[in-house]
Amino acid sequence: MFTILKKIENLTVTIVGLGVIGAAFAQSFKEMGIKTVYGIDIDEETIKKAEEKNMINKGFLETREPLEKSDFVVITLYPNLMKSFFVNNINYFKENAIITDVVGIKEKIIKDIDPIIEKSGRNIDFIFGHPMAGREKRGIDFADNRVFKDANYIIIKDEKNKKENLELLSEIVKRMGFKKVSFLTAQEHDEIIAFTSQLTHAIAVSLVNSDSEKYDTNRFIGDSYRDLTRIAKINEDLWAELFMGNKKNLLKMIQQFERELDVIKDALNNNDLGTLKEKFIISTKRREKID
């Protein structure tokens, strides 16, 4: 334990993208005692803020210098920026660097990135990951690493990854506050995430947008409507990409959901109180198992 702690503290780390998630990673890295945390961003104001708030030791517009020095790199870019970032920076990574990402869909991103690494012949270890914690708001001003507390983390298991690096990432993630770290294949990840994350966003957006606005809705809501629509405040660029990049799974999950909604509709149409109660009892039991 002592050795892994020492190892973590002595890592030179770079975070690519100091947005709401990237900056929260930076906060956590500083808090766990990592001595050298660099940040890369395209916005000078953001870099200045990150330095002033002591989230990073030094920020860079230019990528080469921090990447060449870093043992561990976290890329928090939008999914559609990942490929070009890799094409342009593949030769800058330090030999044996561990790299990870935070993209919410995995099959597509891995298909984009893996061939670039292979073709380059570079000896780097990319461990794909997904922290299941986020905020509706964008940008460094809203970064708050408390969102990581007790959250779930998924690491994509790939036999190419070195065992000790997987262990190191797990350890770092747990020190960030994440409670459960799971290992899945990319295909498994995308299937379960289509259900727990993308379907929920599709529902919240559709719920809000189905408001006829005949009444001043705000006067007639309780916590249920507030809870179900909180995530309808959504980063449209990011989520349009996530939806489209996982559309097969998402369409399947929407269909499964609609089938359950049909059961309720049928019960209503048939005055079938028994089926309604049965469905409510099942949902209650299932929800009680959720933290």
Next chain:
Amino acid sequence: MFTILKKIENLTVTIVGLGVIGAAFAQSFKEMGIKTVYGIDIDEETIKKAEEKNMINKGFLETREPLEKSDFVVITLYPNLMKSFFVNNINYFKENAIITDVVGIKEKIIKDIDPIIEKSGRNIDFIFGHPMAGREKRGIDFADNRVFKDANYIIIKDEKNKKENLELLSEIVKRMGFKKVSFLTAQEHDEIIAFTSQLTHAIAVSLVNSDSEKYDTNRFIGDSYRDLTRIAKINEDLWAELFMGNKKNLLKMIQQFERELDVIKDALNNNDLGTLKEKFIISTKRREKID
């Protein structure tokens, strides 16, 4: 203002049903200085608890004595118990008593209750109401009047009700912590509530029940799934009644919601990123207007 305060404090009040909502009403009534708060319940244990916790001055299994003394009666029974309660107790109410309820659907309940009052010839003023605050859990042990803080309250406007009584109820409700008090017809109430309350519960239940349970879901959720499913823990008896008692409106709202979900499905199938973004921008703007 002084007179209405004095008037409220000097009311003799009875709460019928000391469950999670009824007992929270009792807490609020004591807190606002009402000197005499009685409670009626079918469960002696509950009455004992309410007395011990000083939520009420005195509890009763038997209905006649407290009702005969009370200027103001709040009935917090399940919708399907309202009618028989009224048939059995209509003659016990004090002359000019103000009565209110908390049932989540209104057209049906009013159609049940109003003829009983009319037929009885009794001079009482029933003001139908709906506090939009609740808890998933049942019973006095979970009563907590903090749920009323900043919540919405709907009062059904009916020309039969006396103006000063409507004002008194509004004043009491605001002193309980409710922020916005709105006046609607029963038909308006049931339409908007089908959207903000019953549709949300239908969605949450269907979402949880559509889980294929192929994975250990708990390991792969973020706050979005937690938020969208919180109300899937549901009182099956109460909500089956509420759904069925407002089925026409609820079916309409489900249909409107499904139409919006269809737009997302079509966009996915047609690789139409533009429509997805457009829908996300609309939902974001709408959600920003919600408290």
